Amino acid sequence: MALLDLAKTRNIGIIAHIDAGKTTTTERVLFYTGKEHAIGEVHDGAATMDWMAQEQERGITITSAATTCAWTDPLNDDRYVVNIIDTPGHVDFTAEVERSLRVLDGAVAVFDGKEGVEAQSETVWRQANKYKVPRLAFINKMDKIGANFKKAVDSMVRRLNANPIAVQLPWGQETELQGTIDLIEMRAVTFEGDKGVNRVHHEIPSDLKDEAEMARMEMIEKLADIDDEIGELFLEEKQDQVTNDMIRKALRTGTLNFKCIPVFCGSALRDKGVQEVLDGVVWYLPAPTDIPPVDAFDPKDEEKEPRKLPADPNGPLAALAFKTATEEHGDLTYVRIYSGVLKAGSGVWNPRTKKKERINRLLRMHSIKRENIDEAGAGDIVGVLGLNNTQTGDTLCDNDDVLALGSITFPETVIAMSIEPKTNADREKLANALRKMAKDDPTFRVMLDAETQQTIIAGMGELHLDIIRDRILREFKVDANVGQPRVAYRETIQVPGELETEGLHKKQTGGAGSYGHVKIRWSSLTDEDSDKVIVEDKIVGGAIPRQFIKSAEEGVREACRTGGLAGYPVQGVKAELYDGSYHDVDSKDFAYKDAARLAYRELLEKVGTEVLEPMMKVEVRTPDEFTGAVIGDLNSRRARIESTEKDEDITIIAAIAPLSEMFGYVQAVRGLSQGRANYSMEPFRYEVCPPHVKEKIMAERGGAKAGARR
Numbered sequence: 190m191a192l193l194d195l196a197k198t199r200n201i202g203i204i205a206h207i208d209a210g211k212t213t214t215t216e217r218v219l220f221y222t223g224k225e226h227a228i229g230e231v232h233d234g235a236a237t238m239d240w241m242a243q244e245q246e247r248g249i250t251i252t253s254a255a256t257t258c259a260w261t262d263p264l265n266d267d268r269y270v271v272n273i274i275d276t277p278g279h280v281d282f283t284a285e286v287e288r289s290l291r292v293l294d295g296a297v298a299v300f301d302g303k304e305g306v307e308a309q310s311e312t313v314w315r316q317a318n319k320y321k322v323p324r325l326a327f328i329n330k331m332d333k334i335g336a337n338f339k340k341a342v343d344s345m346v347r348r349l350n351a352n353p354i355a356v357q358l359p360w361g362q363e364t365e366l367q368g369t370i371d372l373i374e375m376r377a378v379t380f381e382g383d384k385g386v387n388r389v390h391h392e393i394p395s396d397l398k399d400e401a402e403m404a405r406m407e408m409i410e411k412l413a414d415i416d417d418e419i420g421e422l423f424l425e426e427k428q429d430q431v432t433n434d435m436i437r438k439a440l441r442t443g444t445l446n447f448k449c450i451p452v453f454c455g456s457a458l459r460d461k462g463v464q465e466v467l468d469g470v471v472w473y474l475p476a477p478t479d480i481p482p483v484d485a486f487d488p489k490d491e492e493k494e495p496r497k498l499p500a501d502p503n504g505p506l507a508a509l510a511f512k513t514a515t516e517e518h519g520d521l522t523y524v525r526i527y528s529g530v531l532k533a534g535s536g537v538w539n540p541r542t543k544k545k546e547r548i549n550r551l552l553r554m555h556s557i558k559r560e561n562i563d564e565a566g567a568g569d570i571v572g573v574l575g576l577n578n579t580q581t582g583d584t585l586c587d588n589d590d591v592l593a594l595g596s597i598t599f600p601e602t603v604i605a606m607s608i609e610p611k612t613n614a615d616r617e618k619l620a621n622a623l624r625k626m627a628k629d630d631p632t633f634r635v636m637l638d639a640e641t642q643q644t645i646i647a648g649m650g651e652l653h654l655d656i657i658r659d660r661i662l663r664e665f666k667v668d669a670n671v672g673q674p675r676v677a678y679r680e681t682i683q684v685p686g687e688l689e690t691e692g693l694h695k696k697q698t699g700g701a702g703s704y705g706h707v708k709i710r711w712s713s714l715t716d717e718d719s720d721k722v723i724v725e726d727k728i729v730g731g732a733i734p735r736q737f738i739k740s741a742e743e744g745v746r747e748a749c750r751t752g753g754l755a756g757y758p759v760q761g762v763k764a765e766l767y768d769g770s771y772h773d774v775d776s777k778d779f780a781y782k783d784a785a786r787l788a789y790r791e792l793l794e795k796v797g798t799e800v801l802e803p804m805m806k807v808e809v810r811t812p813d814e815f816t817g818a819v820i821g822d823l824n825s826r827r828a829r830i831e832s833t834e835k836d837e838d839i840t841i842i843a844a845i846a847p848l849s850e851m852f853g854y855v856q857a858v859r860g861l862s863q864g865r866a867n868y869s870m871e872p873f874r875y876e877v878c879p880p881h882v883k884e885k886i887m888a889e890r891g892g893a894k895a896g897a898r899r
Contacts, residue, residue, distance in 0.1 A: 192502050192530065192566035193270055195478045199470055200272045200525075200570055202289050204317065205299035206307035206869070210329040210457050214299055215256075215275040217463040220384060222258035222271070255523060255554045255570060260467045269471045272570045276313075283312065283649060283871070284599050284632040288511045288581060290316050291597045292525035292570065295474030296324040297466060302336035302362070302454070305344030308808040308869040314349050323444045325451045325469050331359045332366040332456040335837070342452055354411050354440065355452045357465065358404055360397065369455055369462050370397060372405045373433050378465070385460030412436060415443040437472055444473045477568030483507065483527045485592040488540040496592065502566035504528035506537065508585040509594045510576065515625040522576045523554070524585065527594065531571070532564045537585040540593050542578050546585075549575030581631050599631045601720065602647035603803040603848055603872050606654055607672035608661075609644065615667050619644075622665035626657060633657060647677055649872070651852070676849045678886060679801040679875050680753035681761040682792060684713045689767075690795070692788030694780040704772035705780030707733065707741045709788045710765040719761040719875065722749045727767040733781070734771055740778040741766055744785030753798035755890045760801070760875070764789075800883045801875040802847050809842040809858060811866035816840040818861045826850035827879075845873055849882075 203211045255274050262269065274289045290296065296317055300310060317324055328341045338359050345353045358370040360377050368379035370393055377391040393401050409431050413423035416439035422430050443449035451473050455462015482497035485507055498507050506529030514521040524531070531537070533551040538544075552559040552572035565571045579585070582596035610619045623635045623646065634647040648654045651674055661667050687710055694705040714721060724742040733741065745766075749759040769784070807828065811819050813835075819842060820830060828846035835841075851870060858866050878886065 192564065193569055195500055195568045196476050197267060197269045198272070198476055198568050199269060199474055200292070200294045200477065200568070201470055201474055202274045202276055202286075202293045202296045202322075203299060204276050204286060204290070204296050204313040204324075206301070206304075206309035206313075209299045209301045209304075209307070209310070211299050212275055214297070214327065214329060214457040214463060214466070215273060217384075217457050217460065218271075218273065218467060219256065219258060221386065221464050221467065222260050255572075257553055257555065257570075260471060262471050263468060267471075271467075271470060274570075283316075284630065285512075286313055286316055287599060288597050288631075290320045290322055292509060292511045293320075293322055294477060294480050295470070296322050297470065298324050298326045298450075299329050300326060300341055300345075301333070302328050302330040302338065302341055302456075303333045304810070305341040306348040308806070308871065311348060312871055314351075321447070323447065323473075323475055325444065325453065325466070325473055326353060327462070327466050328359075328452060328454040329457055331362050331454050332364065332459050332461075334363050336362050336366075338362065338454055340836075345450065345452075352411070352443075352449045353452045354408055354443070354449045355404060355454075356408065356440065356469070357452070357454050357462070358397070358401060359454045360394070366456055366459065366461060369453075369465060370401050371465070372401060372408055373436050375401065375405065380461045380464070385463075388464055409436070411449065412439040412443065415439050415446075415448050441473050445475055445479055483594060485528075485594060488591060488593045498528040498592075500567040501528055502530050504567065505590040505592065506531065506585065506587045507592055507594060508537075510573075510579045510583045510585060511581060511597065513576075513579065513581055513629050515629055520574070520577055520579070520628075521552075522573045522579050524571055524573050526565055526567055526569050526571070528567050529587070530564055530566045531573075531585070533562070536588070537576075538588040538591060539576075539579055539583055539585060540591050541580075541583050544578060545588060546576050546578060548573055580628065597631070600649070600872060601677075602632060602634050602649060603677050603805075604650055604654065604674050605634075605645050605647035605677050606674050607638070607643040608646050608658075609670050611668045611670055615669070618665060618667045619661065619669055622661050622667055625665075626660065643672075650870075674852060676803060676847075678755070678757045678803075678878075680755055680757045680759045680798040681719070681801055681875075681877070682711070682713065682753065682759060682796055682798050684711050684762070684792075684796060687712045688792065688795065690788040690791040692784035692786065692791070694783040694787065696780075697775075702772075702775040703777045703780040704775035705737070705741070705777065705782070705784035706770040707766055707781060707784045707788055708768035709745070709785070709792075710767050711792050712763045712765075714761045714763050722746055722760055723763040725763070725765045727765045728769070732771075733766070733769040734776070737771065737776060737778060737781045738766060740781040741769070741785045744782035745789060747782065748786045748789040754793060755798065755800055755887055757800065759798065800878045800886050802849060802878045802882065804845050804873045804876050805848050805851055805870045806873040807842075807844045807846050807851070807868060807870045809844070809866055809868040810836075810839055811842065811858075811862050813838055813840050815862040815866060816842070819858065819866060822857060822861055826854075847876075847882075848872075 203215050205211045257272050260269050260271055276286045276289050342353050345351045356372055360368045360370050370377050377393050379389045381387045381389050409428050413420040419431055419439050440451050453466045457463055477500035482499040484495035485498045486495045487493045508524045508526045510522050510524050512523040535548050536545050551562050553562050554572045584594045586592050610616050627633050627635050632649050636645050638645050658671055689710050691708050696703045724745050726738050745764045753759045809819055823844050826846055827850055828844040831843040833840055833842050858868050
């Protein structure tokens with residue numbers, strides 16, 4: 190199979206708030222590109238991209254699915270290959286969005302025509318900003334009662350600080366939606382035939398002509414700030430000389446430079462407007478050659494300036510494993526190739542494990558289906574079978590040109606529960622299931638509670654752990670008991686200014702002794718680094734030999750992981766190793782680890798710890814008449830109301846609330862609003878608990894420790 194023509198390749202993701210219509214849009218894309226001969230509907234549990242049983246039953250996307258299709262540019266008949274990843278919208282599965290955006294070149298952000306920008310829309314937008322992913326917008330569900338195109342576009346300005354440029358207007362809305370009005374070609378478009386497959390062009394209706402002309406002028410005015418040629422014509426009031434090609438060129442430039450977001454509209458469910466979005470993908474979103482060269486680091490010298498690798502099949506092999514899926518006959522690894530060529534049957538080097546692995550099979554993915562291919566080159570996204578020791582974030586390269594690409598960072602877990610098999614016979618099966626799922630999902634953690642000897646699983650929310658529990662029972666055939674969800678607390682040490690402590694490990698037993706001695710200067714970190722532990726080497730004059738400094742640093746980190754006075758991991762602290770001593774014969778690595786731990790224990794004795802609780806960003810959308818009851822209930826849950834915003838007869842309440850008070854909130858908010866309010870919630874940050882909450886937590890931890898001792 191020939192390598193991709195990079196200029197005619199697009200790697201895109203579909204991102205949005207839950208229920209905005211991502212998967213429905215993707216299903217239409219597959220149909221119109223000829224990849225599927227029938228459209229699978231989410232509400233029927235038949236969507237191609239939602240292949241897991243849990244996805245089909247719940248009508249939501251849980252795991253990102255990849256597919257490849259082709260689209261023909263209607264302007265010049267050029268054929269484009271489009272790799273698509275359909276991502277989840279629910280915040281509990283944010284890791285799927287995170288790792289997808291890390292490897293994608295562009296994205297289509299889907300918005301609900303009635304709701305506009307919603308809470309999770311903001312989250313995925315921030316993730317796209319973080320990875321510098323150019324995007325275009327599709328205002329979907331324009332057939333929905335209450336849909337308002339202008340209001341949805343305005344919400345992008347207000348809530349996302351974006352510069353949306355409408356390239357279409359809806360032709361009618363709500364139940365009167367007929368099609369779209371193309372502001373570049375200045376024509377109306379309807380979508381006719383089976384599933385709207387035929388685009389039919391019309392004159393713009395007379396009652397919409399003025400509105401369309403004003404919208405086109407507004408589009409040109411915005412593009413005048415992006416494109417010099419259009420800018421000059423605009424200043425000379427020669428807007429009528431701005432050609433359609435000039436507009437498309439300016440939109441592409443603005444999209445790639447993050448200066449604008451082209452906005453399309455329609456209704457995926459009613460088969461209106463999706464083909465226009467596909468045109469936008471090939472016209473405005475980047476090819477692999479349009480994105481900046483990727484940084485390739487030297488694993489042996491992290492301080493060395495990274496190499497810049499452009500998308501070049503003739504360059505050194507540089508591929509990033511961004512997702513793994515454990516299967517019955519081996520691991521399936523999703524890989525983005527940034528440089529070089531990957532071949533079936535070849536060997537690759539993993540710099541993290543320092544091991545060579547073999548590419549048994551190379552696959553072109555289509556959701557759960559797959560097609561064998563012989564090779565894939567720079568700019569491609571493929572599946573690989575045979576990489577049994579490769580994890581999410583690992584680099585694959587050549588043995589004789591070792592390099593490492595930047596890894597993927599994931600948020601910390603905020604919720605945990607205990608899990609035990611119902612029978613001893615299932616113990617090994619459960620351990621195996623948890624190990625496999627933890628490998629595939631970087632936001633799923635498995636740990637042993639040292640006090641209670643219980644297995645603890647931790648994740649991003651109640652739904653996340655509920656899906657895991659369901660998979661354990663159905664996929665891995667293990668019956669297990671689970672405890673009540675509980676909050677993943679943390680601790681921090683609030684150091685006034687700076688504080689110095691000392692740790693000395695010294696053992697002489699007649700034979701070989703052990704010796705380690707460190708002095709550490711402690712301080713608290715700022716709010717933006719409050720989730721970190723920073724250890725710095727400030728040793729001068731060889732007070733501690735270099736080989737032992739790393740052991741002391743690891744000793745500090747291990748001590749913080751072990752926890753503070755309540756036994757939760759400690760964060761938000763900085764440790765500077767500034768002095769110490771050594772013994773020519775007796776100094777040992779483990780002794781410096783222990784010395785660092787002793788210095789840490791002295792710090793705890795001097796200043797103690799504060800318990801941190803995870804705070805959640807909550808957005809409730811409620812009919813006006815229930816606003817008072819909803820706010821009153823949030824206040825009773827220790828929530829801080831950040832803002833309230835009117836949107837016709839709906840009030841949008843934004844609040845920050847402790848996770849511990851929000852369990853089961855879905856039933857509460859429905860009860861307060863006769864089932865008419867809805868809400869979304871995502872992790873915000875950790876904050877210090879109020880004293881009465883801290884006392885309760887410490888008392889509970891004390892009881893757990895006492896029970897474990899008995």
